[in-house]
Amino acid sequence: MDQQERAFQERIDAGQKIEPKEWMPEGYRKTLVRQISQHAHSEIVGQLPEGNWITRAPTLERKAILLAKVQDEAGHGLYLYCAAETLGISRDQMYEQLHSGKAKYSSIFNYPTLTWADIGTVGWLVDGAAIMNQVPLQRCSYGPYARAMVRICKEESFHQRQGYDALMRMVKGTPAQKAMVQDALNRWWWPALMMFGPSDDASVHSAQSMAWKIKQNSNDELRQKFVDQTVPQAKYLGLTIPDPDLKWNEEKGGYDFGEPDWEEFFNVIAGNGPCNAERLNARKKAWEDGAWFRDGLSAHAEKAAARRASSKIAAE
């Protein structure tokens, strides 16, 4: 480690924030670009499974809540792309990486939303797991990312509560509604646990990211925390977690639980999830179909600038 790197690491160890124009190791920059852009892409792709139910939301109030949520997610995408841009990559470059398959997004969005209960469940479990991942990122060493996270976490907590509230209403409703919620939990439970990534032994980038304070907790730690938080919530809803191995472990003060199907996890990452093709194609189609729109706006901006310039000259 050279002196510059050592000084950088000391600043991080001292809890200082790194800001855009400051020197940083290339690996730090690359790791952040990868992580922030993946996070941004997840917000954007994440609009699709929830957007799938906007036109079918069961009441005007639920429709409004869902619209506001999806709008927030697009907003999160915007902050995050901006944060990534401070590291010297453009939004268009990031899109290109998404569309070419080079950049990933969270695999959870490759699962389908099949009933209205899925919308509540996504809020409860998926936003819940996301918050668990993201709360420590508010203390991330990279300033713009940490600050974006503060705002995002606040909104995500709100979304999670709304999701839980929607499910609460349903489980207190008809038996068909309650069955719908249990079915949603059965389908989303394991994918939600997999959102924390494979066990730390299997995770590639963890150690360095921890040292750089880009990552602050291990995958298994966060997963355990999520299970411990979520199981009582499920009980309160009167639902059964679809895991026969789940039981309270007095000694560790947390739940023991079964192993997710990592083969499925790697399959979904490899492009074989239920909706990988649909999600990516939807984004690519939106981008390609919108080219004329973006080109039109650019052309107008150029014309307007030229007009301003020539009227300025004329006025002189």
Place this chain on the structure above:
Amino acid sequence: MDQQERAFQERIDAGQKIEPKEWMPEGYRKTLVRQISQHAHSEIVGQLPEGNWITRAPTLERKAILLAKVQDEAGHGLYLYCAAETLGISRDQMYEQLHSGKAKYSSIFNYPTLTWADIGTVGWLVDGAAIMNQVPLQRCSYGPYARAMVRICKEESFHQRQGYDALMRMVKGTPAQKAMVQDALNRWWWPALMMFGPSDDASVHSAQSMAWKIKQNSNDELRQKFVDQTVPQAKYLGLTIPDPDLKWNEEKGGYDFGEPDWEEFFNVIAGNGPCNAERLNARKKAWEDGAWFRDGLSAHAEKAAARRASSKIAAE
């Protein structure tokens, strides 16, 4: 009138059929091409308003009946295009005339099918009016057209009965269903009366077509016949014809009835009906999107023919 024309007219007067390869006046040929192709186009475009409800038919039985009906209509289109082709125009040429707006189709198909009751009503009134127009055409002087009509009329009568039957079921059902039928009648009654065309005074081609036995009855005669047949059917269904001027005229042994809104009629013909753009665009899109398919089949046929030819040479 030259001798050939006189001989031609004498054959028609004697009730003989004219067949494809026989001599005929150019005007006779043109009139027939226009009429038969317009009739064929009507069958094809006519698939759209009914097809609009296939995926929403209320029972499996009704769905099957509607599918069979729409299939029959495509079949009628096929006979009629074949009949027109005997007059020296190709199907592709006729399509081109349809797509460019040069050839017309029955204006009735520019009205929307808004409820399931519209499907029954189209069967009852639209097929009913079509039959009234078409029955005399079974005796048309041009053989291929007359023979196509025999088959078509038989199927249309069947469709009309099925439409009436569907409405009968609905008026015997809930008040909401009966209201739906009355609403459909309110919207379709006048367009159905307009299917016979403007009053004969206003009709351009009538006299010559009558002499050539391409047309056998006046528009007003057929419209009167249709009203006289349909009013009792409406009464039997417990429906009200939306015409305050409708009343029985003992003296003429038929109903007096109000004047259709001919301004609307000419507007719809001019392209301003509720669905003109949708119908024509749907057909054009089907044709354009299907170009690769038709080209693929042609290319394969050529390859197959070439292979047969070369294997024949090899065998010699």
Place this chain on the structure above:
Amino acid sequence: MAVAAFHPSVSQAALLEFLLRIGDNALILGHRVSEWCGHSPALEEDIALSNTALDLIGQTQLWLGLAGEVEGKGRSADDLAYLRDGFDFRNILLVERPNADFGKTLMRQFLFDAWHYLLLRALRDSSDKRIADIAEKAFKEVSYHLDRSRDLVIRLGDGTTESHRRMQEALEDHWPYTGEMFLADGFDAELAEAGVIPAPESLKAGWEEIISEALLEATLKKPADGYMHKGGRRGVHTEYLGFILSEMQFLQRAYPGATW
């Protein structure tokens, strides 16, 4: 539920009809706009469209809520949105037209916003305070919608050859559906007379001015006067509405009486 009080000098039927018309416009346009969620050409547009849809759904809740009160049969805004069939909807045809490309969506929005803006501006002075209050809130939202859709129409009209072509085509496609905004029937006349609403035709000059100015700046050609479609305001719709409703109403229809 007791029959709610309504404006003393107008008939309940006229008031109900008006509230359904304005509420259904917001509901159906909100539905169409929300179909874009996640599929628009730019992230900023995804955000703006969700926002527009959200405003329109919020307005729907207010207008249809008041409609239910005026009707006095205990029907909620949700009942009216989810449990009526197409022939009972009173929106104009323009708002149910398909999104098609983004240019058509924007043009539909602009043509509607300009009218909606003028209508709400006038409704702030309605002699019916409940209407004036809703209009006050909605007017602020819709002023912003209009700023946005007008701005985009101008920029795309005066953008590339391709964006100009698409916007001109969109304008011509939607134009025959704008006449319905200014039609009046007996209900309108009655309400206008009592100062509850502006006379529909009174908004036309202002609308034409907003449109003409924007089109000029957008280098787009205003279509010639011609045939205008109508029907939505009396429940005779296009074939599109039935499909919108089958989707929108699925849960309420499939699980009758459930609360969500």
Place this chain on the structure above:
Amino acid sequence: MAVAAFHPSVSQAALLEFLLRIGDNALILGHRVSEWCGHSPALEEDIALSNTALDLIGQTQLWLGLAGEVEGKGRSADDLAYLRDGFDFRNILLVERPNADFGKTLMRQFLFDAWHYLLLRALRDSSDKRIADIAEKAFKEVSYHLDRSRDLVIRLGDGTTESHRRMQEALEDHWPYTGEMFLADGFDAELAEAGVIPAPESLKAGWEEIISEALLEATLKKPADGYMHKGGRRGVHTEYLGFILSEMQFLQRAYPGATW
């Protein structure tokens, strides 16, 4: 209604499950095919597609009718078609995939027909006579469907460069949805054991033969073995099914109890 007699040596649950699976396949594919009505690339295709859809809907009536009998709760074929929500549908995912272009529609049909043909051929010898009778009728129809879809796949595969490209892409798109045809669970095992149905995996070799021969003639390249999607047979569908049902079931849901 009395509980209908069912095959003495198999469970009612297994039999019902099988009947829903085969009936729902016919219903949902019939729905998809019928969406083409009036929109296909040639008049002959309009006729053929209506005919295929009609056959499939007819088969649905028979299979779901028998399912209702076996269930013994008085539910008709219409009740089963129109009043179940998505999670109770048992069709394979392949049949609910969107029509997309005509090439994808044809390829989906061919991949399905080849399997459907073999399944029905075997079901003609079912130890349950009611099933054998329906299969006998359906087999004739489906033999014709297969002749047609195979023929078109061959001609378009070996047509122009463009038609070849489209058919190859269609093949690759649908391929990961073919594995579900040959999956077996406890129900299948039980019914196969009793000779009611063929073991699903027993149809695979025959299917591969039909497919491979046709692809060879079509100059199309069979995709490599890879990941296969599943879920439909146990009620876990794609996002498409919900939209199909909201449209299909609208009238029965909106007018409960009405007869049509």
